[in-house]
Amino acid sequence: MNLEELDVVLGGRSILNPREYNSLALAHIGDAGFEVLVRLTVLTDGNAPVNKLHKKARAIVNAKAQAEMYYRIQDILTEEEAKSFTVPKNADLMDYRHATGLEALFGYLYLKGEKERVVELFKLGMAEKLEK
Numbered sequence: 522m523n524l525e526e527l528d529v530v531l532g533g534r535s536i537l538n539p540r541e542y543n544s545l546a547l548a549h550i551g552d553a554g555f556e557v558l559v560r561l562t563v564l565t566d567g568n569a570p571v572n573k574l575h576k577k578a579r580a581i582v583n584a585k586a587q588a589e590m591y592y593r594i595q596d597i598l599t600e601e602e603a604k605s606f607t608v609p610k611n612a613d614l615m616d617y618r619h620a621t622g623l624e625a626l627f628g629y630l631y632l633k634g635e636k637e638r639v640v641e642l643f644k645l646g647m648a649e650k651l652e653k
Contacts, residue, residue, distance in 0.1 A: 539605070539632035544625040547605065551628030556582055558643045581647070587620035590646035597645065598626075602638075605629035 539547060556578075563577045580586065591606070598606065606626045623646075630639045 535632045535634055537632045539629040542628075542632075544622070547626075547628035547632070548621045548624035549628065550631060551624035551626065554627050554631050554639060555587070555624055555643070558640070562647065584616040584620040587623045588616040591619045591623045593649065594642050594646045598642075602626060602630070 559578050559581045560574070562581070563574050566577070595603075606622045627639050627642075630636075630642075
């Protein structure tokens, strides 16, 4: 383990090369980043009991909602981002596969140090939900 990598959380650049990791490893870190963005978004609705916050977050952090987000942003992905969106071959359900691909994309960009792009894609993907 390398604790220097924790500097990436504080805005530093990652020492990890995202091209060296498979899609599920990228999805592992992308899932965590996605969860943080969702929880922050849910908090913007104001203070609420934690069970209500959790319920709102679960409506966004699930395979179907994440697959829908992918479909909303797929046309604006760069060629490199589209390549990082790799769908695991061992997944059975299409929504799950796209959700994992979205998480892999977010993990890839996060490890590349492109947090602004992660937030940009998240906002674009969430725009329709936030308007409701």
